[in-house]
Amino acid sequence: MLAELRGPALAPRPLDARALAALAANPGCRRRVLLDGAGVDKAALATALGSPSAFGQSQFALVRGNAFEAKVKADGGAELLRLVHARIAPGTEAPAPDTIRTPDLSAAGPEGRTARTALALREAVTAGAEDGAWTLLDHPLLALDVAGSPAYLEPDAVVVRPDGRWTVVEIKSFPMIDGSSDPAKVGAAARQAAVYVLALQDVARRLPPAPDENSGDHGHEPDRGPVDEQVLLVCPKDFSNLPAAAAVDIRRQLAVTRRQLARLTRIEEIAAALPEGISFDPGRPESELHAAVAAVPASYAPECLAACELAFHCRARSRAEGEVTTLGRSVRAELGSLSTVTEVLAVAEGEQGSTDDPTVAALRRARALRAQALAAAHAHAPAPDAPPSPSTATSDTEEGSRA
Incomplete structure (x- = not known):
């Protein structure tokens, strides 16, 4: 169909x-x-x-964004993981270059890539627990069911820390000036990252539990799993091409996105x-x-x-x-049940509606105030053919004498 x-x-x-x-x-x-x-x-x-x-996006913005992302992920992701450690997990041991894993996520088709990503996440948690390794997943592919149709999502990166936590990384080309960026752009990035976190939480629920997760307090909500509700936003610093990063709390965006996607028919x-x-x-x-x-x-x-x-x-x-x-x-x-401008004007002019309705009463009050304001402005406005006032005439004469 x-x-x-x-x-x-x-x-x-x-x-x-x-x-x-x-x-x-x-x-x-x-x-x-x-x-x-x-x-x-x-x-x-x-x-x-x-x-x-x-x-x-313009072609120029795409090229600039791709170049900046490549710079951030250069050298096996050493700089990116340094930023994750500094902004998200400062209390943990810093990643050493020889402990950074970058698994190959290539596979045939989207289903194969999502399965390979899930396997890589499981292997990353095991490697972190056994060897203290950090894992960088470059452009993993995640699946999320939306209104009965699968959506395949590709975040810029996901970092798995030795403690088993997963962090979404969003790399954007808009600048971070003096430690802050345009709030509208940051908000859009946070909403986008919330979708990735929802998909990762779905992956986490499908993975088999670790042996020590069958007993005792897990220390976090069951539906949250190992996924951080803080994401790392990486942008160019000031007007340079050097990366700067900030941790963004997306709990509010996550709750709104989860609720709104569930409402989709x-x-x-x-x-x-x-x-x-x-x-x-x-x-x-x-x-x-x-x-x-x-x-x-x-x-x-x-x-x-x-x-x-x-x-x-x-x-x-x-x-x-x-x-x-x-x-x-x-x-x-x-405006409540009023859905057209014609209905609103008819209600305001008293042609329909009852004043028992607060919306109707407010519209009629607004119309009355507007009529009063227009009448007052008209009363103080000079007539189109009225002679100039004496002060104006004197001023004009003085200006002519000076000329």
């Missing part, structure tokens, strides 16, 4: 951590759940709909409600694509412009239908 929705001749576009973080931020958007779950290329679909997206349920023969293949005629997209409910908000390729299309449709969501989620939440 999903292949038919996507287009049988098209390969599925895999879900990544950015997409999952965006889904978690807007779980009520069934349109995105279905399109992402079916692997639809939303950028190509947006272009076919006549609303091309400017969403995504399963893809099969959304697809079952669609008309027969519907398809989102970008090669279909534009009229068919408009009808197909319109058949799936969306939940547009201005924040979608920074996270979804279909945002321009959804914004245009939302504005055409007068939906209050175009004004932002906070405004939408304040």
